[in-house]
Every structure is written in C-alpha cells, then in structure tokens.
Amino acid sequence: MKTETMRIIDRLAGTPLCKLFAVLAPVFARTPGKDVVVLCKFFGLGSICLSYPLIAELRRQGKDIVYLTFSANEPMVRALAIDHCICIDPTSPWRFLRDVLSAIRAIRALRPTAFLNLEFFSRFAAILSVLSGAGCRAGFHMLHLPVGDLYTHRTNLNVYRNIAENYLHVGEEAGVITSTATLASYIGEFPYKPQKPDSVKVIGDYIVLNAQSSETIQTLRSWPTEAWIKLIARLRASYPGHQLVLVGTTDGRDIYREILRHFRNEPQIVNCIGKTTFDEFAGLIAHAEIVVSVDSGPLHLGAFMKRRTVGLFGPETPVLYGYDLPWVSNLYRNLICSPCLAIYDAKKSVLDCQDNQCMKQITDEQVYAEIERLLRSV
Numbered sequence: 226m227k228t229e230t231m232r233i234i235d236r237l238a239g240t241p242l243c244k245l246f247a248v249l250a251p252v253f254a255r256t257p258g259k260d261v262v263v264l265c266k267f268f269g270l271g272s273i274c275l276s277y278p279l280i281a282e283l284r285r286q287g288k289d290i291v292y293l294t295f296s297a298n299e300p301m302v303r304a305l306a307i308d309h310c311i312c313i314d315p316t317s318p319w320r321f322l323r324d325v326l327s328a329i330r331a332i333r334a335l336r337p338t339a340f341l342n343l344e345f346f347s348r349f350a351a352i353l354s355v356l357s358g359a360g361c362r363a364g365f366h367m368l369h370l371p372v373g374d375l376y377t378h379r380t381n382l383n384v385y386r387n388i389a390e391n392y393l394h395v396g397e398e399a400g401v402i403t404s405t406a407t408l409a410s411y412i413g414e415f416p417y418k419p420q421k422p423d424s425v426k427v428i429g430d431y432i433v434l435n436a437q438s439s440e441t442i443q444t445l446r447s448w449p450t451e452a453w454i455k456l457i458a459r460l461r462a463s464y465p466g467h468q469l470v471l472v473g474t475t476d477g478r479d480i481y482r483e484i485l486r487h488f489r490n491e492p493q494i495v496n497c498i499g500k501t502t503f504d505e506f507a508g509l510i511a512h513a514e515i516v517v518s519v520d521s522g523p524l525h526l527g528a529f530m531k532r533r534t535v536g537l538f539g540p541e542t543p544v545l546y547g548y549d550l551p552w553v554s555n556l557y558r559n560l561i562c563s564p565c566l567a568i569y570d571a572k573k574s575v576l577d578c579q580d581n582q583c584m585k586q587i588t589d590e591q592v593y594a595e596i597e598r599l600l601r602s603v
Contacts, residue, residue, distance in 0.1 A: 239348025243371035255358030258336035270522030278411040282402040300503035304417040363399035422505035435518035437477035455589040475499035539583030
C-alpha cells in the first residue's frame, strides 16, 4: 500500500476505533513481566535514526528494547543495536493484516512494561499501544485527535526542539528513563560503524550526493536538477581526485535521470542508485569525505557517523531535523512560508505548495561554499 493510502485509512477508520479502544483499554491490559519497553516508529529512516538517544538511555536503565516498525526499516533498526525487531510488511493488505496480528501476539507474549509510540499522531500506532497489553503507554497528544485517550502518559510535541529531544521526553514522561544528555554525546557512542563496501568501486576520497527523499514529499524537498548539475561540475573541477557517488533506491532513478544523462560516461561519477544493500549504502556514507543530501536518511546517517555533512532544508525546518554540530551544515532559506510541512497535518504542505522556492533559492554556490568550509574547518 502507498503511504498516502495508509494515511487515508488511518484517518477514516482510526478515529472511531480510537474511541472504541479508549473504553476497552483495561480489557487488553496484561500484568507486566520483566523490563521490556516497546518503541514504535513506522515512517522515516531519519526519524528512526533520531530515536537512538532514547534507545541509549533505555539501555543504560537496563531495559529490554523491542522495536516495532515496517519491514523496510529493519536494517536501520538493527544498525541501532536492536536485537528484537518486530516488523510489519505494508506492501499489500493481506501481508499487512497478517503481520499486524502476528506482531500483536508477539508483543503481548513479552508482557511489556511500557509502549512508547514515536509516531507523531498515527491512530493505528496508538491502537497498537493498547493491544500490546502494556500498562504504561506514552505518545504525542493533540487536542482535536483521539490518540491521547489511549495513552496513560501524554506528551507535547515541541516544534521548537529537535525530534531526538522530543523522543527522549516521551521516555521521561513514561518514567522509563530518568536522565538525558546532549545529542552530541549520544552521537559519540553511536554503535553503527559499517565497513566501506568492496562491491562498490570507489577509490580514494569520495563525496556522497543524495537527491532523494520520502515518496510523499519528494517534490517539495527536491533541489533543482540544474543546481545539482552545477554543483557536480564545480566539484569535478575543484576536486579532480575525488569520485562523486550518487546514492538512492530504485524509486529514485527518475530523480537522477537528467543528472546521469548530463554526466554520462564520466568515470568520476559513480552511480550507486538502487545498486546497494543497506549496509553497503551506509558504508559509503560512513567513509565519505563529505555527504551532501536533501533532508532524508543519508543526512541523518552522515551526522550520526560524524561525517562532514551538508543538509538542504526547505519545507521542513532544521530546528526539528537539523544538527547543531561542528561537522554539519544546515542550509535553510527560512522564507516566510517555511516550514510548510506540518507534522500536525501528516507532513503535508499546509499551503499546498506547487513551487518550492525554499529549495530553489538555495544556490549551488552556497552549497559549494559550505563544502569548502567544512573541509577546511573540521
């Protein structure tokens, strides 16, 4: 199922079901067993990466962590040193229903102490918190949505603080963590250190470029093709000894088509789009000289693996998803209409934007200047 289809079902069927399960919650409650905490996050590799500080604190508290997510996210979850990952396959209604029932059985058998819902306002995820049997259920609450009625501990989504801090606050409100630290300190202990892949022919220093983001907001987050072409031309001229590695999934091939056509048969350009496993893709980022990415998974992996990283923000704000770190540059025009992607509205543009000037006004000169600055200063 497409993401938008799942959101429509969540909105239409989820609201009455939330009201029903709010009444039935005591029926599904189970006596907790050992200190098992379930984390639930379905959408966004970057958001999953940003849940690592919460994972680190839970581990310090001696909790047994179970991560509930979609199947496609499992490699990212495993990278966070999570051994027990329960996955749901949403690619068809039949697989989805089968895996949901299986996940509920598996979680109930673990008798979790707490269920921390890291989805922002998903009715489906809130219902799963009740079905888990956990006596402590925490998640983000909003007045005009019924999800908060299913939680024992409600938290505010603070849109002026980083998402990692918001996730930590969910754990604090639930009482399963008692302390927090700076984001930089958690990054210092980030456990995922993949090897540089032998299967990808990169020689010496190289720069990773990522133009792809989530399918539902790709158009808004896209940096113009002409800008990518100009930036690549600058990098080829200034860093002739560096290869330029283009990364992405098979879904992103259309995004890169014109770029690859423009630079066809150039050995300095390495096309890895749809050609790597997750570990290979992450390994490329982990050993890159610098990572340039729109706001998506590669940006967050680059930041957490302490690679020099330039992030391009437009419809979303770096206040939520950026990094105040010396090795990361958050490029953001901060137009009066930005950010227009509202978490409160399922990350849809509240302006129904058809002309993402927030991205178009980031120039190749600005990106190149930040690349130069990071290479000199870090």
